Amino acid sequence: xxxxxxxxxxxxxxxxxxxxxxxxxxxxxxxxxxxxxxxxxxxxxxxxxxxxxxxxxxxxxxxxxxxxxxxxxxxxxxxxxxxxxxxxxxxxxxxxxxxxxxxxxxxxxxxxxxxxxxxxxxxxxxxxxxxxxxxxxxxxxxxxxxxxxxxxxxxxxxxxxxxxxxxxxxxxxxxxxxxxxxxxxxxxxxxxxxxxxxxxxxxxxxxxxxxxxxxxxxxxxxxxxxxxxxxxxxxxxxxxxxxxxxxxxxxxxxxxxxxxxxxxxxxxxxxxxxxxxxxxxxxxxxxxxxxxxxxxxxxxxxxxxxxxxxxxxxxxxx
Amino acid sequence: xxxxxxxxxxxxxxxxxxxxxxxxxxxxxxxxxxxxxxxxxxxxxxxxxxxxxxxxxxxxxxxxxxxxxxxxxxxxxxxxxxxxxxxxxxxxxxxxxxxxxxxxxxxxxxxxxxxxxxxxxxxxxxxxxxxxxxxxxxxxxxxxxxxxxxxxxxxxxxxxxxxxxxxxxxxxxxxxxxxxxxxxxxxxxxxxxxxxxxxxxxxxxxxxxxxxxxxxxxxxxxxxxxxxxxxxxxxxxxxxxxxxxxxxxxxxxxxxxxxxxxxxxxxxx
Numbered sequence: 001x002x003x004x005x006x007x008x009x010x011x012x013x014x015x016x017x018x019x020x021x022x023x024x025x026x027x028x029x030x031x032x033x034x035x036x037x038x039x040x041x042x043x044x045x046x047x048x049x050x051x052x053x054x055x056x057x058x059x060x061x062x063x064x065x066x067x068x069x070x071x072x073x074x075x076x077x078x079x080x081x082x083x084x085x086x087x088x089x090x091x092x093x094x095x096x097x098x099x100x101x102x103x104x105x106x107x108x109x110x111x112x113x114x115x116x117x118x119x120x121x122x123x124x125x126x127x128x129x130x131x132x133x134x135x136x137x138x139x140x141x142x143x144x145x146x147x148x149x150x151x152x153x154x155x156x157x158x159x160x161x162x163x164x165x166x167x168x169x170x171x172x173x174x175x176x177x178x179x180x181x182x183x184x185x186x187x188x189x190x191x192x193x194x195x196x197x198x199x200x201x202x203x204x205x206x207x208x209x210x211x212x213x214x215x216x217x218x219x220x221x222x223x224x225x226x227x228x229x230x231x232x233x234x235x236x237x238x239x240x241x242x243x244x245x246x247x248x249x250x251x252x253x254x255x256x257x258x259x260x261x262x263x264x265x266x267x268x269x270x271x272x273x274x275x276x277x278x279x280x281x282x283x284x285x286x287x288x289x290x291x292x293x294x295x296x297x298x299x300x301x302x303x304x305x306x307x308x309x310x311x312x313x314x315x316x317x318x
Numbered sequence: 319x320x321x322x323x324x325x326x327x328x329x330x331x332x333x334x335x336x337x338x339x340x341x342x343x344x345x346x347x348x349x350x351x352x353x354x355x356x357x358x359x360x361x362x363x364x365x366x367x368x369x370x371x372x373x374x375x376x377x378x379x380x381x382x383x384x385x386x387x388x389x390x391x392x393x394x395x396x397x398x399x400x401x402x403x404x405x406x407x408x409x410x411x412x413x414x415x416x417x418x419x420x421x422x423x424x425x426x427x428x429x430x431x432x433x434x435x436x437x438x439x440x441x442x443x444x445x446x447x448x449x450x451x452x453x454x455x456x457x458x459x460x461x462x463x464x465x466x467x468x469x470x471x472x473x474x475x476x477x478x479x480x481x482x483x484x485x486x487x488x489x490x491x492x493x494x495x496x497x498x499x500x501x502x503x504x505x506x507x508x509x510x511x512x513x514x515x516x517x518x519x520x521x522x523x524x525x526x527x528x529x530x531x532x533x534x535x536x537x538x539x540x541x542x543x544x545x546x547x548x549x550x551x552x553x554x555x556x557x558x559x560x561x562x563x564x565x566x567x568x569x570x571x572x573x574x575x576x577x578x579x580x581x582x583x584x585x586x587x
Contacts, residue, residue, distance in 0.1 A: 019430075038429075038430055041461075043457045044456065044457060044460065046454075048415075048453055049419040049422065049450065049453045049454050049457045050419075051419070052418070052420045052422065052423065052450070052454070053419050053422045053426060053457070054423060055409075055419075055420050055423055056419070056420040056421060056422060056423020056424040056425070056426070057423040057424070057426060058423070059408075059409065059423070059424060060355075060424055060427035060428075061427075062427055064423075079413060080416065080419070080450075083410075083412075083413055083416060084409075084416055084419075084420055088410065
């Protein structure tokens with residue numbers, strides 16, 4: 001299986017419209033400068049200039065794919081994305097590094113947990129949150145060929161090892177069957193959802209798992225039958241509660257006049273405690289075991305027991 | 319455009335002479351080549367001066383002059399800021415501090431293709447408050463974009479206040495020079511002076527041995543130029559004149575009589 005970098009290199013060498021850009025964040029594209037020469041453009045730590053320049057390159061027929069940490073890309077340069085890429089409808093591809101919990105120990109300034117909310121609000125912007133490199137690398141050529149702008153949550157390096165059947169834009173992957181509950185998730189949390197499924201099985205709860213992958217376009221047709229069948233949907237995401245998957249599913253249900261119970265698991269009105277990823281998951285209650293426990297509690301009709309109290313004071317933020 | 323809904327007339331008049339000079343003497347563009355990849359690009363980063371651009375484009379035949387009667391009508395795309403649905407408009411703007419970076423992207427593509435066309439970006443002086451402009455200055459210099467020419471419409475006004483009374487810009491040329499640009503200062507209303515300034519632009523044969531740099535033309539202008547009734551008036555930023563006042567202003571423009579402006583033209587925008 002080729003890496004993201006290898007697939008991007010192949011695409012760029014085959015199509016000279018592709019320009020690889022970065023605001024001095026080369027983690028995902030370290031080997032590309034000598035391969036691409038002048039079609040590798042590093043503007044320095046200047047996200048706004050990167051997006052404006054990407055729009056200018058796209059106006060001239062190029063397909064720019066830009067790289068920066070997800071927070072700086074979607075927050076610092078938000079108005080440039082909205083105005084210069086969004087209003088113009090240019091096919092600029094935006095790759096946000098260390099989104100959600102993947103920012104580990106960086107702290108709240110680096111926690112992109114409103115990126116999906118912001119990017120999906122831009123007309124015609126696509127939003128892709130692959131679970132692993134395999135999914136990203138396999139889908140990348142299709143994204144580069146699409147005439148639309150696209151925001152990509154750059155995934156963790158650990159493979160999820162699930163069988164995938166489709167790599168089309170806007171298609172979810174039905175990863176596991178289940179009758180009692182359907183867990184909807186995206187990004188690396190997919191592997192925690194699969195852990196939760198195995199735990200729930202031991203307690204005679206049959207959980208289905210959907211890798212939503214595309215937050216926009218959202219695979220309503222693929223997801224609805226499974227959600228209706230199980231009778232309980234769980235949205236599981238490293239994003240603020242507002243504007244992410246819980247919002248997207250709720251909007252779709254209401255718009256279609258459907259009533260299905262939804263248990264949202266997301267970051268509610270808070271940033272998360274910085275630390276190494278496994279410790280963050282444990283502290284914040286986002287491991288597979290935590291997820292299984294939350295779902296069991298729901299089935300036991302017990303009140304949901306928050307694993308944690310407000311932590312902002314402890315971290316010294318707020 | 320300055321009546322029945324109004325427009326930013328003062329900031330348009332300060333750069334009207336610049337646009338006339340650019341379109342008639344400098345830019346390699348024409349109405350029948352608006353999509354020609356070998357054309358020069360002019361980007362209006364201070365988008366609120368779009369009446370000056372539309373007036374110029376209409377005079378040059380990019381679209382019928384009658385189309386300007388669609389100003390603020392929802393059946394067209396002519397409003398207070400540029401829209402590229404109008405022939406000759408290269409990109410939309412409105413939010414300040416964007417089009418230097420968009421111009422950098424166009425200039426980078428031209429460099430990749432070893433093309434000889436150039437990118438001109440018209441900036442407002444108040445717009446220089448925006449940090450993104452200074453980001454772009456560094457990047458344009460780093461990438462040696464000698465095919466990029468920024469033009470500062472130095473009319474000495476922010477929206478409501480003189481630049482030097484709020485966020486002083488002077489000395490301005492040395493700032494650009496320190497950022498790695500060539501800087502040329504000129505009178506922005508005198509065509510002879512403009513001719514001298516623009517003849518100093520980088521040229522493949524003339525400057526091939528010199529370091530490759532982007533160039534800024536700092537054009538000293540007068541906000542409201544040509545209409546003494548509104549020239550250099552901080553309260554004539556966004557104006558919405560009555561038809562009578564427009565008639566008087568046209569008389570004033572032709573030097574016949576001073577206009578008597580009574581309407582409350584100070585509008586917060």
